[in-house]
Amino acid sequence: VTFASPAALWLALLAAPIIALHMLRPRRPPVEVSSTFLWREVSKPVSSATPWQRLRPNVLLALQLLAVLLLALAAARPARATGTPLARHTVFIVDTSGSMAALDGQPDRLAAAKGKAAALRRQLPTGGVASIVVAGAEPRALLSASADAAAFGHTLDRIQTEAGTPDYATTFSLAESLETPGVPAGFVFLSDGELTTDEARLLPPGTRYVKVGSRVTNRAITALRVDPGGSGLHATVTVRNTGGPAATQVLRLDVDGRTAARQSLTLTPGATVTRQVDLPSGDRVDAFLEGEDLLAADNHAFAVTARRRALRVLLAGPDDIFVQQLLAASPGVTVVRSPVATAAPGFDLVVYDGVAVPAERDGRRRGGGHGRATGGDPGQGQRRAPRRPRPVQRRHRRGAEAGRPGRRCPRRCRRDSPAHPGQPGQPTLRLLRLRPGPQQPGRPSGVAHPR
Amino acid sequence: VTLLDPALLARLEALQLGTRRPLAGFVSGEHRSRRHGASLDFADYREYHPGDDFRRIDYHLFARLDVILLKLYEAEEDLHLRILVDTSASMALSGKLATAERVAAALGFVALTRRDPVSVHTFPLDRPAPRFVGRGAVPTFFQHLESLAATGTTDFVAAVSHLLARPGPPGLTVVLSDLLTPEWEPALSRLPARGSDVVIVHVLAPDELDPMLAGSTDAAGPRRRRRRRRNARRPEGTPKTQPIATGDVELVDRETGARVAVSVTTDAMARYRQVAAAWLTRVEQRCHQVGATYVRILTDESLEAVLLTAWRRQGVLR
Numbered sequence: 001v002t003f004a005s006p007a008a009l010w011l012a013l014l015a016a017p018i019i020a021l022h023m024l025r026p027r028r029p030p031v032e033v034s035s036t037f038l039w040r041e042v043s044k045p046v047s048s049a050t051p052w053q054r055l056r057p058n059v060l061l062a063l064q065l066l067a068v069l070l071l072a073l074a075a076a077r078p079a080r081a082t083g084t085p086l087a088r089h090t091v092f093i094v095d096t097s098g099s100m101a102a103l104d105g106q107p108d109r110l111a112a113a114k115g116k117a118a119a120l121r122r123q124l125p126t127g128g129v130a131s132i133v134v135a136g137a138e139p140r141a142l143l144s145a146s147a148d149a150a151a152f153g154h155t156l157d158r159i160q161t162e163a164g165t166p167d168y169a170t171t172f173s174l175a176e177s178l179e180t181p182g183v184p185a186g187f188v189f190l191s192d193g194e195l196t197t198d199e200a201r202l203l204p205p206g207t208r209y210v211k212v213g214s215r216v217t218n219r220a221i222t223a224l225r226v227d228p229g230g231s232g233l234h235a236t237v238t239v240r241n242t243g244g245p246a247a248t249q250v251l252r253l254d255v256d257g258r259t260a261a262r263q264s265l266t267l268t269p270g271a272t273v274t275r276q277v278d279l280p281s282g283d284r285v286d287a288f289l290e291g292e293d294l295l296a297a298d299n300h301a302f303a304v305t306a307r308r309r310a311l312r313v314l315l316a317g318p319d320d321i322f323v324q325q326l327l328a329a330s331p332g333v334t335v336v337r338s339p340v341a342t343a344a345p346g347f348d349l350v351v352y353d354g355v356a357v358p359a360e361r362d363g364r365r366r367g368g369g370h371g372r373a374t375g376g377d378p379g380q381g382q383r384r385a386p387r388r389p390r391p392v393q394r395r396h397r398r399g400a401e402a403g404r405p406g407r408r409c410p411r412r413c414r415r416d417s418p419a420h421p422g423q424p425g426q427p428t429l430r431l432l433r434l435r436p437g438p439q440q441p442g443r444p445s446g447v448a449h450p451r
Numbered sequence: 452v453t454l455l456d457p458a459l460l461a462r463l464e465a466l467q468l469g470t471r472r473p474l475a476g477f478v479s480g481e482h483r484s485r486r487h488g489a490s491l492d493f494a495d496y497r498e499y500h501p502g503d504d505f506r507r508i509d510y511h512l513f514a515r516l517d518v519i520l521l522k523l524y525e526a527e528e529d530l531h532l533r534i535l536v537d538t539s540a541s542m543a544l545s546g547k548l549a550t551a552e553r554v555a556a557a558l559g560f561v562a563l564t565r566r567d568p569v570s571v572h573t574f575p576l577d578r579p580a581p582r583f584v585g586r587g588a589v590p591t592f593f594q595h596l597e598s599l600a601a602t603g604t605t606d607f608v609a610a611v612s613h614l615l616a617r618p619g620p621p622g623l624t625v626v627l628s629d630l631l632t633p634e635w636e637p638a639l640s641r642l643p644a645r646g647s648d649v650v651i652v653h654v655l656a657p658d659e660l661d662p663m664l665a666g667s668t669d670a671a672g673p674r675r676r677r678r679r680r681r682n683a684r685r686p687e688g689t690p691k692t693q694p695i696a697t698g699d700v701e702l703v704d705r706e707t708g709a710r711v712a713v714s715v716t717t718d719a720m721a722r723y724r725q726v727a728a729a730w731l732t733r734v735e736q737r738c739h740q741v742g743a744t745y746v747r748i749l750t751d752e753s754l755e756a757v758l759l760t761a762w763r764r765q766g767v768l769r
Contacts, residue, residue: 028701028712034541034659035631036704036711038730042723043711 001078008075014068022061025053087186088128089145091175092117093207094159095191096136097166102192102294104213112212113190114156120188120210121152131178132156135191137164139171144178163297168199176204217244219267219289220298221251223274226285226305233279233305237287241267243294250290251275255282265289281305310334314344317353327351454556454593459755463557466759467565468530469769470623470648480529480566488526496520531570531622532562533647535614536599537654538573540706541631543601545656546750551627552596553754554652558625559583559592561768570617571595574610575603580617604706605631607638621647629654630734631706639737649743650767653734656750660727662720 003009033039055061094113105112121130132143132155143155179185187204192213195203203209223238235253246268253261260279267273279285282305289299313327316338327335336347341355455463499508499519507521534555542548559569563586570582571592578599583592607628614624624647628635642649702711713719731747738745746765748757762768 025699028699030703030710031700032544032703032705034544034547034629034656034705036702036707036709037631037633038659038723038726039702039711039713041726042719043713 001080004077004079006076008077009072011072011075012069014072015065018061018064018068019055022058023052023055025051086120086124086128086188087184088125089131089178089180089183089185090120090124090128091131091133091178091185091187091204092120093133093135093171093175093187093189093191094156095166095189096134096159096162097191098161098163098297099192099295100212101161101297102213102218103296104294108161109192109213110159110161113210114159116210116212117156117188117190118153121149129183131175132159133171133175133178134159135166135168135171135189136162137166138162139167139174141174141178145180145183168195169202172202172204216242216294218242218294218298219244219247219249219291220295221287221289221301222272222298224285224287224301224303226279226303228305229278232281233285235277235279235285235287235303236274237277237301238272238274239265239267239289240272241269243269245269247291247293252288252290253277253279254286254288255279256284257286311348312336312346313349313351314338314347315351315353316341316344317351317355320353323351323353454553454596455560456755459557459758460560462755462759463561464564466561466763466768468532468558468562468567468623469766470530480527488524488528490525490527492525493522494525495523497523530562530565530567531620532558532567533570533572533614533622533624534559535572535574535610535624535626535628536596537605537607537626537628537630538578538599538601539575539603539605539632540601541605541629541704542654544705545658547629547654547656548599548601550748550750550754551652551654552599554654554748554758555625555627556593556596557754557758558768559596560589563589563592572610572614573599574613575606576610576613605634607632608634608641611638611641615641615645621645623648623650625650625652627652627654629659631659635734636737639734639743640741643741643743649738649741651734651738651743651745653731653745653747654750655747660724660731660749662715662723 094110094117096110100108100110100113102109106115117132124130127147129145129147130143130152131141131145132152133139133141142158143152146152175187187207188210189203189207190210190212193209193211219239219241221237222240223236225236227234227236233255237251237253239249239251241247246266248264248266251263251265252259253263260282261277263275263277265273265275284302284304286300286302291299293299311330311333313333313335314337315324315327315335318339319337324335324337327333336344338344341352341358343358344350496509496512497520499521503521507523509520509522512518512520536548536551536555538548542551555571559571562569563583566585568582568584569588569592570580572580581595583589583595605628607630624642626642626649628651630651630653639651642651699712699714702713704710735745744765744767746757746762746767748754758768
């Protein structure tokens with residue numbers, strides 16, 4: 001027998017004051033009489049003057065102690081662990097949150113969860129079916145009411161840990177939706193136990209919770225902020241000892257791939273340490289917490305510097321107020337209009353809108369330099385032409401500036417554009433392709449750069 | 452008249468106060484006096500002295516003995532009744548003061564109907580001692596008795612000294628008290644010093660003789676009141692067996708506030724009964740030694756039965 005709330009057994013200590021009250025002599029109640037004249041000769045109290053007396057067993061005391069004992073036992077919620085057979089339709093809910101990558105499994109918690117799920121799958125009753133629901137940021141059912149053990153195993157193998165906060169509410173709703181009428185369903189939740197109280201309430205009734213992972217030793221970089229500071233960068237790194245004993249680890253900061261600073265940190269249990277570090281200028285700052293702990297994923301963080309310089313944009317072509325306003329709305333952008341397509345030295349971006357691209361573009365195409373194509377930096381293009389006669393044009397996804405996967409970007413840009421972090425030191429030039437408007441079907445396509 | 456039942460008063464009218472010996476009165480009355488007077492009852496002879504009334508010479512005796520002797524007759528005078536009522540705080544419990552008032556009213560009524568003067572004294576000595584004479588003073592006498600309240604401490608010796616110092620014929624002194632004071636004995640010893648006839652009326656509550664009789668105090672707590680109600684439902688004739696309290700108690704003296712720790716056990720109760728019985732015996736013996744009449748009345752006794760039977764046997768009333 002175990003107790004769900006063993007701390008409530010402290011209530012049994014209430015028996016102590018009860019026993020003390022029984023040992024205390026009752027205070028002599030005053031009784032008024034006409035005169036104590038005759039009583040003085042009888043005044044030989046049986047009890048002594050000490051406030052304590054020997055504890056005599058009596059029924060009232062026994063009943064009070066029994067009541068306290070029962071109260072403490074009831075509050076401790078005694079329970080008996082019994083093996084519950086799996087339902088004919090068992091839904092396995094596998095937690096794929098980042099913490100499942102902790103290395104206290106074989107090799108990690110997710111692998112341990114898979115192993116336990118496979119073992120439980122073998123305990124299904126004859127004719128039983130199993131479903132698998134992944135509890136991640138985007139919950140999904142990978143297997144639905146399948147009696148195929150091999151498919152179950154293959155599905156388990158495909159499960160990987162995911163970044164982001166798992167959506168348990170949706171996960172549990174999805175798991176309950178897999179319930180089929182007429183077939184008793186059961187739920188097995190394999191997780192390392194990071195549910196909050198509110199999330200735990202959402203668990204389907206009768207869910208069997210299978211815990212994986214046992215250790216809590218981990219240190220993590222919880223925040224990294226990089227701001228311009230002086231002639232370089234100023235980084236603020238927050239490191240936390242989320243569990244385990246005190247430890248001393250090295251915090252390494254790389255700027256554009258080169259180690260710029262190393263600091264030793266001593267982290268007491270539960271402590272949060274914030275360090276301010278001045279770094280040389282660069283585009284990307286990576287912070288590493290060296291050493292091994294339970295979860296390697298949170299030992300690395302990176303930040304992209306918010307460097308921004310003024311851009312001069314040449315808008316060549318007839319008046320197009322929309323494009324002009326669009327460009328002018330961007331901070332730090334200076335738009336210069338030109339009714340005709342012309343070479344534009346000194347501009348960071350040239351937009352040919354409804355006009356033919358000047359002949360110099362061919363030369364740039366051959367030479368491969370943007371600056372020369374726009375007339376902005378012909379010398380650089382000439383120098384780079386022999387090394388890169390034809391720069392590779394690649395499509396990238398929209399939102400790449402923020403490092404997020406997404407839809408394809410409608411623009412076609414060079415990969416070495418500053419819009420793509422992680423390529424420092426490359427020449428910067430924005431190229432824009434403008435589609436002709438529907439009222440000007442004959443206008444050539446506004447390809448902003450050669451192919 | 453609320454102190455006494457009219458029927459009882461009617462029966463008391465036929466009685467008169469009794470004394471153990473003739474007492475000199477102040478005026479002519481209905482009681483034998485130590486003096487010789489002009490009643491019809493022959494008392495004695497004495498020698499003739501010049502100036503004596505010739506009519507009182509017993510000539511038959513002179514003819515036989517040749518001696519001139521005068522016939523003396525008993526005198527009948529009034530009897531001054533002095534009632535000394537204990538109004539200390541100890542008399543407040545168990546209705547002892549009320550019983551004392553009723554006894555005093557009965558004795559005083561008997562005296563007043565015989566035209567005997569009655570004076571009421573109290574102790575503590577903080578109240579006046581009015582004197583009543585004649586049947587017409589009965590209502591006033593009763594009102595005075597009803598106005599008595601039980602407060603203060605018992606100063607028995609001082610009260611007796613004060614009573615003895617008052618002028619007047621010896622008369623009959625009736626003391627109504629519970630005598631629950633250590634100085635009861637010297638006070639009793641001094642009472643007959645003036646030559647008066649003394650009657651000690653010992654007013655007691657039943658639970659003062661036997662503490663196993665519970666529910667007798669007015670200051671009873673809830674437990675005692677419940678016990679009292681239980682006793683009230685008890686069938687007639689069933690002896691009360693509940694003690695004054697149970698366990699360890701602290702008895703508080705109503706009069707002095709003194710506290711005595713007592714463990715109410717069967718042995719303690721038995722011992723108390725022994726002490727009380729011995730004390731009663733001592734009081735009674737002391738009364739006999741000093742020539743006082745000792746009568747005892749319990750608060751739960753019928754006053755009519757006590758007055759008309761027991762006290763008549765003892766000569767207090769005739």
